[in-house]
Amino acid sequence: MPLYNDQAVVLRNWKLGEADKIISLYGVEHGKIRAVAKGVRKTKTKFGARLEPISYLKIQCWEGSSELHIVSQVESIELFPRIKSDLELLRKGLAIVEVIEELIGDSTGDIEIFKLLVRALDTLERRDSPYLLSGFLWRLLQVEGVSPELSCCVECGEPEGLEFFSNSGSGLVCSSHGSAKRISKGAIEVISYISQGEVARALALGDSPVRLEVEELAISQVENLISHKVKALHLGSY
Structure with a gap:
């Protein structure tokens, strides 16, 4: 699975299974992205908090074989507090x-x-x-x-x-x-x-x-x- 970087704004997220979330983002290079953030619902971490809607991020994702990619890393650019x-x-x-x-x-x-x-x-x-x-x-x-x-x-x-x-x-x-x-x-x-x-x-x-x-x-x-x-x-x- 190829790894890519982009800048993106989180548009929406929703639950997947017991621990994961699907994140919808709009990226500079990749446009509409849907990616799974694994384990973010198990613990309260900065990683999960950054993936809330209205967050502007640097992201690193694995491109999946399906329409869903996998979030590897995120870094805040602006969280609009x-x-x-x-x-x-x-x-x-x-x-x-x-x-x-x-x-x-x-x-x-x-x-x-x-x-x-x-x-x-x-x-x-x-x-x-x-x-x-x-x-x-x-x-x-x-x-x-x-x-x-x-x-x-x-x-x-x-x-x-x-x-x-x-x-x-x-x-x-x-x-x-x-x-x-x-x-x-x-x-x-x-x-x-x-x-x-x-x-x-x-x-x-x-x-x-x-x-x-x-x-x-x-x-x-x-x-x-x-x-x-x-x-x-x-x-x-x-």
Whole structure:
């Protein structure tokens, strides 16, 4: 079995047998990794603590003959203690890693996705923003090839009267196709900032009803793409 090294963020873990855990990670080079951590449930060790969700690690794994690899060594890069000690920050952090777990398929690593994931967790650890979660979701959708059309109606190309947002069309629609969800000018402006790469501008905004609107639209887009709800995105108010 070949041995490899990578940097990875823990997305999820679950029990295996009486003593082991399966760990789901997203790595720089290997993308989605599922690996067995042997014996971590028998004793309380730093090794096991590092393999909890929202942990950024250097890992060494044996590549197994099946889809499950075997964790050999881990070293902490950042464990995000502030996120894990604050319930509201933890909810956001769990939402971020669960979206990666649900949305990103098994493939080789994507450095843009990895940087986006680590940057979102690092920002959450240092200074939370009302728009952090929605900013992360809209940027991730863009990386996955789902960019919202904000300049004209996705149904007919009309550039005026854009008052609604279509989940199925991933963009604005005019009043002639107004069966979609109504969207405010403020929400269009914020989504435009994020889509144009001005995420810092969005993160600097204070909380308002627009934040909830932008967030709900992003969540709907993600869940429309994967065809089911992401549980962590509905754990109370963000």
